[in-house]
Amino acid sequence: MTEHQEEIAATDDDGAIHDNVGIRNELRARWQALAFKERIAIVVGLELVLAALLFFIDHSLGFAVVTVAALYWINRLPPLPWKLAGQALLVAVFLVAGPRSLAVVLAVAFATFWIPKQYRVWAGPAVAIVLAVLYPFYQSKMFTVPVFGVWPDVATGVYMIVFVMMAVGLNIVVGYAGLLDLGYVAFYATGAYTAAWFASLQFAHVTWHFGAVGIDPKLPGIHVTIWLLLLLAGVITALFGIIIGLPTLRLRGDYLAIVTLGFGEIIYDVARNSDNFIGTGFNLTNGPNGITPLDSIGFGNSLSHWTGGLLPANYLSCCNAKYLGHQIQSTDLFFWTAIVLLLITVFCSLRLQYSRLGRAWIAIREDETAAAAMGIPLMRTKTWAYASGAFFGGVAGAYYAVFKSATFPGDFYFNISVFILCMVILGGMGNITGVIVGGAFLAYLNEEGLANTGAWINANIHIGSHHPNLDVPLYASGIYGLIILIVMLFRPEGLIPSRRVAAEMHEGVHDEPLYDIAHAGSDG
């Protein structure tokens, strides 16, 4: 992350391409005019003042600010011996005084950053994956974060991973190909309903079983094994994406946005009203009551026996094993499966990014006319972007429906589309790492973070004896809107940007004006 920022900062100095975009660059110019020591003094002073102020609100928050500041300054020290010594000191302080788990987290993080750069490309993600897989074992032992409270539980972890998958899928459409899709929830819904149709009692007039686990073989309805269904949901959703895309992808950016938004709303309406599908009396989606329950996921008895119980026969009736002092629960199994799905998604997305198709997407994003002139078939390439994005949305939707064992039309409201878009924008359009971080953070906020933050605010912030008593999760969509606004104004390329998108955002690749309109008003 720091290298990225430094590289981008470097382009500012020589290129001066940022001169007229946003408030941010004016502030930066003033900041760069200051001397180095002045800057350090100002920053440290501000940090201490902030820490002192926050200390009076909540002691742990004050300590947290000091810790973060210490981390920042240690990171800027010369590596040997000062950086190492500083890091050791920090870990030692927390081992003795603070929460031990924080000391361990810091030690692991520091160790990762000491891996030489050429290995870190592989080692960083590997450490992250190992930590994620082990998460159910150490979740209950983690320290309490100021403001945000305890670490998210494993069920929230599943939710986060599912939404990160969707964000990665949407990133293909928005980040790579530059097609603003405001109806991504339609793909989520298609995937979820595909899973629900083929693994529940919904169509009770047929009885058809194919490898489903944990149910009576005579149970009415279609029951297909979930593993096949995940793939099927992806394929059906991709086809659906193509059907939506074919007539609409000819439209230009903002028109495409509004059409996809329309499709999202139509899908919501269809899901809500199709207990009597277009007046035919056919119960397609069971209306507002949703379809529930769905079949469980599992590997079946024979596979389970063959692997000696390593692969569980049925996720919901599993688990008497205890490893590392942790009783394995079905949520953990869902969590690990979700990690595998996410890894597949990320792998595909990374491979697509620099493939012939991925480069064609980037070309279309930057300049459609030029791309067409270079022989890129516009419609086909855009449709592929749409279909690939839809595929992962469908898989994620199906998996989440199976995890919840239900699907309701209320899950597919327009807010969800914007929520997923917000993940992509916050993290950084076109950058997988950014999208994963942004997605995980926002999904966490939505599921637990906002409620915890609200509880913290209500407990700690008061004027005299007057407590605000805010219901923070109620304002979730406004908070996402605020995040979108702030990110677009101050850092349009996202928190962890891809360099290419950052350059586009600041140069304004499209419609570069001949005349500087932004400053025309003052003398006009």
Next chain:
Amino acid sequence: MGEPGVPPREGRSFPSKTVMSRKPVAADASAPTLATRFKRPSAISTVGLVLVALLLFWLGVNLVKAPSVFFTVFLIGFTTGCVYALVALGYTLVYGILELINFAHGDVFMLGGMFTITFGTQLFGLKQGQGIVTVPIVFATLLLSMLACGLLNAGIELIAYRPLRNAPRLAPLITAIGVSFIIEDVGLAWKGPNYITAPSVFPQSQIFNFYGVAYEWNKLIVVAITVPVLLALLYLVQRTRQGKAMRATAQDKEAAAIMGINVNRTISFTFLIAGALAGAAGLLYSLYVTTVRFDQGFQLGLIAFTAAVFGGIGNLPGAVLGAVLIGCIQAFNEGLSWHAPGSDWTEAIVFSILIMILVFRPEGLLGERTPEGG
């Protein structure tokens, strides 16, 4: 599908001047040129015509079966359409000048309703059954609501859109969604999650009842407030110096700036006018329907946007025509007796219309004219 700017093919029967001088109107690169559309009626336009024919057939059967219901529903739709027209004009003004879909506009409209209820009841003591005193109160509330919404909308432009003037096109669009969500939650924080009610001050007695087709005063009042506002807007855009500046800015910002037009001030003014229209619509909606909730603005805004696209975005008479048509379609869908899908499907139908317009006729009904509201 011919791109605009592709030189006209040989042997075309149209003089090349008409086509070459026309700017791509609905801002869609793939809009078929006049020539290609007349020469080869493609499969896609045939499908569109069949759909229109089916719609007309459905309306015709309903008209024959129950004429009084048909006309009553039409009058309801016309009234709703007037409210939509005010909102749709805001979309079309802003789109015309910035090529930006201002998603926040619908929520400004919703706040307009809230302003109306707050100003009317708390500032002026508006309540049901005040007699003739109601008229000046409603008029004052209208002005205040328009002013508040106009300032709000101009403020949104200043904070959220102006810094992104030179950014890629998608950046302000995404910001607009963010702003929309923020304003929605401002309404939520201000008035709470439930419907708030306005006093029912428009008299609901009938003006006439012609063979079962009733027309009430409240509907007439809505039309009577809408029409002068629309005429004032048309006068502003087409006859005044400021309107000329707006049209020039919409056509070409660089050239307008070179000609000494203050582009930023003109854009701010456009947002002010659009917001004022949303405020007027908010007043009419809250006093006609008498309930407002924080999340109504976005949905209704999208319907109004559909109306603007229907009529040809950037085209002022088009927005009014589209709004009245959408209002009628909505009323027909919810009110007719023979095979009407009902209010559950209103949004799906409106958005299907939006998609079909964008697919079949992206320049809208009146989109052949210039985009700057002529």
